Amino acid sequence: MAEPLWTADEILAATGGTPQGAGFSATGVSIDTRTIEPGDLFVALAGVRDGHEFVDQALAKGAAGVLVSQATNGAGVVVEDTLKALEKLGEAARVRAPKARRGAVTGSVGKTSVTQAIRAGLTLAGPAHSSVKSYNNHIGVPLTLARMPRATQRAVFEIGMNHAGEIVPLSQMVRPHAAVITTVGPVHVENFPDGETGVARAKAEIFAGLEPGGLAVLNADNRWFDLLKAEAEKIGARVVTFGTTEGCDARLIDFQPAAGHALVQARLHGKGLDFPILQTGFHWGLNSMAVLLMLEALGVDLSDSLAALGSFEPLEGRGAETEVKIAGGAFTLIDESYNANPISMAAAFKTLGARKTSGRRIVALTDMLELGAEGPAFHAGLAAPLEQAGIDLVFCAGPQMKSLFDALPPTRRGAYAEDAATLAPLVARAAEPGDLVMVKGSNGSKAGVVAAALKALGRGPGEGG
Structure with missing residues (x-):
């Protein structure tokens, strides 16, 4: 039998809640009865519909226990606020896996694909964990953390935003050892009075939770590079760069797309690299440079990094x-x-x-x-x-x-x-x-x-x- 992800006692200790019914052990965490698996902890969040309306359905589908803010059926833990409790569960998961190297990904374009490509490399190197789909907001990030097994050696988290100030608490929750900003452009600009400048500053919030001595991986080709570099250095981050120009740590030399694949020519820390990938989009030239630097920062061998890039298939709706x-x-x-x-x-x-x-x-x-x-x-x-x-x-x-x-x-x-x-x-x-x-x-x-x-x-x- 798989080691439990959470016991009722651990959830109580992490959240400060009170027990309901019998003790239990959960093998996963879910917020959605449509995708819940037997053995999951069901977290009843308030949304368009109140998650408490679905507690009986979750139990019927085999939920091991429930995290709720009011008394319900089934074994569980009762807390004041289920979202805050989920955040505490996520932070507890991070603390109990102190040796796990954590990466974070943000940017105006390519967050999910880059995150999943990094995950492919992490998985080749040992027990790994990552965001699924685009779980990158105030619910998705703590949920991803809460799902992190205690034996995790490396993990990567996607972090997104629509407004200023949203990334800071998420970065502080994850506390990454390395963070990458894929690029900055006119995305969500309607929410920023100062336009793209505001978007750039909001993306730079990814560095707010960086571990001391952490690494900032930046796109030297992006027009906001100087601003992002200054923001990273303000909090003491080391900066490494990817781009097409001389002096980049990961430099893209050439990208040749063909049917269903492309050939990438690059230099990593001055050493020549030629490798195939299963992507055809030109943006994947720079994406692959970002992935290489992030995997290096998280302790993955170059051979595993190249193998991951060579086998990573385009995600649905993304090429x-x-x-x-x-x-x-x-x-x-x-x-x-x-x-x-x-x-x-x-x-x-x-x-x-x-x-x-x-x-x-x-x-x-x-x-x-x-x-x-x-x-x-x-x-x-x-x-x-x-x-x-x-x-x-x-x-x-x-x-x-x-x-x-x-x-x-x-x-x-x-x-x-x-x-x-x-x-x-x-x-x-x-x-x-x-x-x-x-x-x-x-x-x-x-x-x-x-x-x-x-x-x-x-x-x-x-x-x-």
């Missing part, structure tokens, strides 16, 4: 490729539907433009969100990188994307629709054998609907998927 069979052949779908902002859009277009194809290069785009008053200008501004990349046909959906559609020359216009669901069949009808079709947009503007409709073309009647 995964599918051959979609249609009458007369197949087209390649590149699914970038999970998220979008001006930086990642330009990188995606550049990647698509560099790909060899017997057909056309087509993009289907939905609105980029949280850009504030400058939103229409940011969307119209995508016309230039689309032209530079030689994209043949552009399909647009959403009120913001209308600005881009209007800025395109008539020869590049595929079709415009008010929403993703209306656009999807228009793109589906246009796709021909040999085409490369990329779908990209913000999750909230439903780019995934377009990607799903295109994937469905390849399934015959009665096929699931």
Whole structure:
């Protein structure tokens, strides 16, 4: 039987709560009855629905115990505030694994993919732990910490924000030995009166909890590098850099994308490295440099780091490729539907433009969100990188994307629709054998609907998927 993650006594000691019913041992921690596993501790958080409404359901699905703020059925621990108790549980998990090397990842683009690539390397080096999906907010970070087994040797945490001040307490909870800022750009700018400067300062909050002598891994190509470096050095962090320029600790020399993979040429601390990765996006050149430096900081051998990068597959909605069979052949779908902002859009277009194809290069785009008053200008501004990349046909959906559609020359216009669901069949009808079709947009503007409709073309009647 697996060693328990938490006993009732440990939860009581960590949270200062009072016992309810019999003692218990939990093998996991859950906040969602839809994904709860037998043996989990169910934490009843207040949200759109009060988690206490789901206690009986959690117990019926095999929860070992419950963490609640009012008396309920089942064995458990009663506390004043379940979110604060979850935070205390997370901090207790960190304290009881004192030898675990911890890394933290933030940035305007690429947080989740970089975190998961780091995790792949950590796992090759020994017992490892990390965030799942995009668990990077005031609930996801303490939940990830609370799930950390006591035998963990290395861990990596994704930390995100929408507003100033949100990263500080999360970084102080994790207390990373190394922290990376992938890049800073115009994301969530509508929440910052001082625009992108505010975003940069908010990202620099990742250093607030850095362990003494900790490492800051920074993108030397980013326009905010000097500000971020100064913020890191203010708290005594050592700074290492990745980028394309001379003097970077991890320097990208060349990136050659092909079908389903790319070849990376780099120099790590001056030593030449050539290695393959299963990613095709140009942004993965710099991402892989960041991953190498973070894995090095967390005590992973270079051979394990390169093996992890060489086998790490694109996450769903973040560059995964599918051959979609249609009458007369197949087209390649590149699914970038999970998220979008001006930086990642330009990188995606550049990647698509560099790909060899017997057909056309087509993009289907939905609105980029949280850009504030400058939103229409940011969307119209995508016309230039689309032209530079030689994209043949552009399909647009959403009120913001209308600005881009209007800025395109008539020869590049595929079709415009008010929403993703209306656009999807228009793109589906246009796709021909040999085409490369990329779908990209913000999750909230439903780019995934377009990607799903295109994937469905390849399934015959009665096929699931």
